[in-house]
Amino acid sequence: MNTSQLPATAPAPSGTQYRLSAGTHRATITEVGAMVREYSVDGRDVFVPFDEHEPAPVFNAAVLVPWPNRLRDGRYTTDDGETHQLPLSEPDRATALHGLGCWYRWSAVEVADHAVTLELALPAQKGWPFQLTTRVRYALDAEQGLEVRVTTRNVGTGTAPYGVGFHPWLSAGGADLDDCTVRLDATEHVTVDDRLLPTGVEPVAGDHDLRTTRSLAGLDLDDAWVGATRDERGLSWCRLGCPDGRTAAVWADTSMDCWQVCSADHITGHERLGLAAEPMSCYADAFNTGDRLVRLSPGEEHEVRWGATLL
Structure with missing residues (x-):
């Protein structure tokens, strides 16, 4: 075996880093998982960051495809009557958690100073006999903040x-969460x-x-x-008010009707x-309940839009 062309050292666990800027907004997007590793405004974190030399510890700003949240027993039955079994990625609760896209390397399609577009060709695999291509575009605006568009196309049969x-x-900006406030639309x-x-419900x-x-203070959420x-713009918001007088906020447009707050x-x-x-476009176990589940036909696309900023 000729090993002369193999890399001498492994890349960072989060892969290539795509660093974006617009005005005082800064973001870093990772190759692995297409995650927002850090996002800040005026040097103040909007998202809790993680180090590029570690895997994302808690699904930090990950793209959760082809399902978000938990899937009961990792099992589901499709419209044709076939039952499929996925690996149990959350064994303590016997669920398959947060999809399949988090640990793949996503390919760069377009890179600019203020924006990057990454793409994942999700292959068929154990428990998932489908083929999807997902493209995510992260863009910073000096006034509006971070905007994210995700389009998934069924390229299978x-x-x-x-x-x-x-x-x-x-991010609470260095404060204790007990000293912060929450508001959810x-x-x-x-x-x-x-x-x-x-x-x-x-x-x-x-x-x-x-x-x-x-x-x-004293509020324990994972709901x-x-x-x-x-x-008036058709956006739903989740806001974290902090003692420094700033509010870290995430919004979603009408393509998503669900929130998880933890x-x-x-x-x-x-x-x-x-x-x-x-x-989220759907909440936990949608593959089994059918609630807000999208059924992507061959050649069909599905798009969502969300974003974040510091108010």
Whole structure:
């Protein structure tokens, strides 16, 4: 075997780094997972960053395709009656978590100072007999902040079940999460069992009514919401208000009606590191419930748009 052309050292676990800038906005996008490794404004983190020499510790701003959140027992049945079994990536809860795209290397399609477009050709594999191509474009604007567009096309021959989500952790700017506030534009809360799999939907109430600004002190969240409400531009928001007077915020357009919000109280080693504000096209176990599930026919495309900024 001729090893003369093999690299002498391994690349960084997060792969090539694409560094973007516009005004005082800075972002770094990774080759592995097409993740936002860091995003800051005026030197202040909007997202909780991670080091390029480590794998993303908590799905940091990952693209969650072809499904977000949890899939019960990693098993689902397609419209043709075939049952498929995926590896259980969350063994403690016996679920397949956050899709398949997080640990692939995405190819650069277009690179500019303020924007980058990456693409993943997701191959058929164990438990996933479909072929999808996903393209994500990250762009910074000096006034508006970060905008993300994701388009997925079914390049295979069968109709594929599909959902997409994103996993940014909003940064408290060095403060304790207990000293921050949260606000979420959503009217219905998803109830879950002890595996965090959905059991129903209820009107927001009590600790799950985040339609007005409330303190995060003592609030333990790892929940989904639907029924997104929107501003005059058609955007639904999740906001983390911080003691420094700034608000780290994520928005989603009408292509996504679901949110997952997590305060990381039970993530060992990362407790309350920030607030996950996850826009999603569907919530957990959509492959089985069918709720808000997209069925991509051969040649069909699906597009979503979201973004973030520091207010």
